[in-house]
Amino acid sequence: MQEALSILSKYWKHDSFRSLQKEIIASVLNGKDTLAILPTGGGKSICFQVPALMKEGICLVISPLVALMKDQVANLQLRGIKAIALTGGIGSNEMIDLLDNCQFGNYKFLYLSPERLQSEWILDRVKNLPINLIAIDEAHCVSQWGHDFRPAYLKLSLLKNHFPKIPFLALTATATPKVKEEIIRDLAMDSPVIFQKSFARKNLAYMTFETEDKLFRIQQILTKNPEPSIIYVRNRKSCLTIASQLNALGFKATFYHGGLSYKEKEKNMQCWMNEQAQVMIATNAFGMGIDKANVKTVIHIQLPENLENYYQEAGRAGRNGDKSFAILLHTPSDTLQATSQFIHNLPDREFVKTIFVKLCNYFQIAYGEGIDERFSFNLNHFCTKYNFSVLKSYNAIQFLDQQGILTLSQEFSENITLQFLIPSKEVIRYISLNPNDEEIILTILRTYPGIYDMQTAFNLPLIAKKTKEKEEKIHLVLNKLTEKGILEYHSKNNDSTLIFNEVREDQLTINRIIKHLDPQNQVKKDHLNSVLNYINNQKQCKNELLLAYFGEITHQNCGTCSYCISLSKPIKPETPLTETILTLLQNNALNSREIETITRKKSEAIIFALQELLEQNKISIQTNNKYTLA
Template structure:
């Protein structure tokens, strides 16, 4: 393996391999089919990049994530290694040139999505390339029980007959035992060598806290741990709100979400990477290729969709091996909100069929026609026309995209962006002088609190609904504000391009894929149930719960998670503290922080006794999060 270490040193500037990398590379070089389960941060890419560099020919990398492909190609090119990615939006003529380069230009890596393999002419060209290794990244997508199943992955096994002597390497960061078995079977791996790195992260303390005031607890955590931190939130609006709140508390903070331009993403990322700010507030768009070793704390303030995503995001903490914290803050309403966010917007077969038929009607596609027809498409306009809920429709369209029925050429994005150029007090003065514009401006300010600080994506239909004004009226107000230099305002046509990949057959089209939809919906429900179980389980070590989910058995408690810490702590004198709390509540209703201040007990002790009183129906919680004596 001296040659492998020499390549690692030359191109990656490291002197030795991490755990399992050496063994996986050796397996691939010996021509064996290989399965590797390596959690986030384990260095999966080196496992195929090094052996590909050591052999003549080109490595074919199949990946579902355009952002990850682009990131890896850019990193290889920085090291003067020739790599190409066939991503969406590339014209056929350009693709022919790129494939010519692969054949005659001494390229070492060709990245493409599994859907590309469904084009016969692309497959024919690939069959003629000197492929030395076929790598399947994010291999859990091959399994119907994986968290992002894509049927196009099922066709990868057909490459076996064209490249019978070329080893397959399947890589994934998150796979349960059922998913692992599926991957090996569906890819047709022949007597594969299997490498599994433990999911245990001994240096990460997994913490779950039920709190009333999440911002107050975040403030405590960040003050106690002033090192680099990530706060994960569910949407773009929360990014701006939490960032603004933390800045007002004196923290240096920035944010990251999918709606930012590449320039803004890079700028905000570098602020955090260079530690000019302590904390970055982000949606799950943040994380691809992020490898900052000294992240001390990762905080989630809403429940994640599944434990696979949670483990990956939490795992960005403590990569330097020092003690770090993965904190999940919850409140009683979180479970209901998460069900509304992830479960109630899942399309069923009936809705999927409705959406598809209306979509065909929308573009006037006749039954038996439509294959390869291309249209510009505005999701908001389509949903308003047919009275469809936007998120449910978007999920249905994503599903048909993954099934290959349709192709959406780009992410949906807002058509309008704007920013206020004058201070808030001047805006208030303008509203007092122009009362007819007040409702619209107030709706904008309440919906987008960060609109004074940055160019903000703007949903016209949402503001129309909130302000009870027509879209034309809102356009008129925006135009007037722009003319008066009160706002900077950009209107762009960012409609998606929609391609129909099959002829229209209505229910026959949908029936063919509905079993996948049912499986995916069932999987999402089970995954959320596992998240709720992780949060609600008060009598098991949190690290053990995570390991058990991924099929590992832990014999001992971790000793540092929220359960283990509570077990070690002195239990409060329940009787005397209960009496003290009841006496306080007989006078007035109080929240837990007020009770904590009055009794001079720790937050955990107060929460423990309050839970005891709630369980015994002595007290109840009012909608304003204050406790009161049960009458």
């Protein structure tokens, strides 16, 4: 393994492997099919990147996450390693060029989505590449009982027919026993060697707290733990709201969600990474490729969709081995809200069919057409036009995305159109007087010959690549030309892009994949029930509950979670406190924080007393989380 260690040192500047990395690499080098289940932060990518660099040929990496593919390719390129990703939106001609580069350009890594491999011409090209290893990332997607099932993964076993002597390395951060069995079976892995790191995180204390005033509790937590923190929320609006509230309270907070531009994401990320901001408020768009070792606290203020996602997000705390906290704050109304959000908005078969047809009509795609067409997409506008529920529509589109019919990219995009307003000879005259702008203008004219006649869609990254100039400079030139009346320039931001991966065939398209809908809906119901059990179970260690979910059975309390702490500091009911609360509620409806402020009792004692009164049906809780007499 000395060569492997040398490569690790040369490219990644590490002098030793993390737990199980060395063993996984050795298994792959011995030609064995291998399943690696390493919790988040375990360094899964090193397990295929190092052995691929040790062997002749190219490593084929299958990943469902466009952002993660781009991130890994960028990181490899920064290290001087040749890598390519064939992501959505790349035209056929450009894709042919990229595959030629893989075949003749001494590239070491080719990243593909599983859906890409369903194109026969791409598969034919891949079959002729000198593949030395097939790495399947996010391998839980092959399982119908996983939290992100993608049917295209089921076809990856066909690669075994074309590369019978090439090892498969399946990687995932989370897998229940049932999911693990399906990964091995559905990828047709041959007697795989299985490496599974324990899901236990001894330095991470799992806490669940019921509180009506989440902001007040967050304030207490962040004051007590002033180190870097992450607060996960479920939508972009909450990102802005919580960040604004925390900044008003004197904390330095920034935010991150899928609707930000690349520059805004980078700016906010660096602000937090460099600890100019203590707190990052984020949706689940934040996390891939994030490696900040000293995160002290990860707080969830809304219920997660499943325990797999929760475990990965919570696991971003304490990677330096120091004591850290994963805290989930919830209210009695959160269960109803989560049920409404995750279960009541699940689409049925008829709704999925309707959504697909309406999307085709919305983008004016004729029957038998549409494959590889790409559109800027505003979900709210679409739902308003057809009077659809936004959340239910999103779930239906997400299902179509998982089945490979569509690709919904929520990365920030910028839709630019241009048209020259003056004759070509006047443009040439301008160039002669402004030679610094010449290369950019001539490149635009060569790329878009019809730009004098009509508003023309403009690809900013393409022109930047061709001219070897930064996008900011091209923007400056376009703005200058607009101010001088030479150019009409429109720029509109869009928060998502929709790509049609198949021709429109309405019923034929949907009937092939609709059988997967009911099992997937049931999986989502089971996942939410597991989350509700995690927060509501008051008789078991939180760490024990999480480990049991992932198939690790332990009967030893962790001693640090909210349940274990409650055992060491039992809260006894205070009869006078319940009477005091009943007296207070005779005058006004109050929330728990208001009761806490008036009575000057600890929040744990208040919660206990309120629960007792609720169980006795002496009080009730309103939708605004205020208590009244029953």
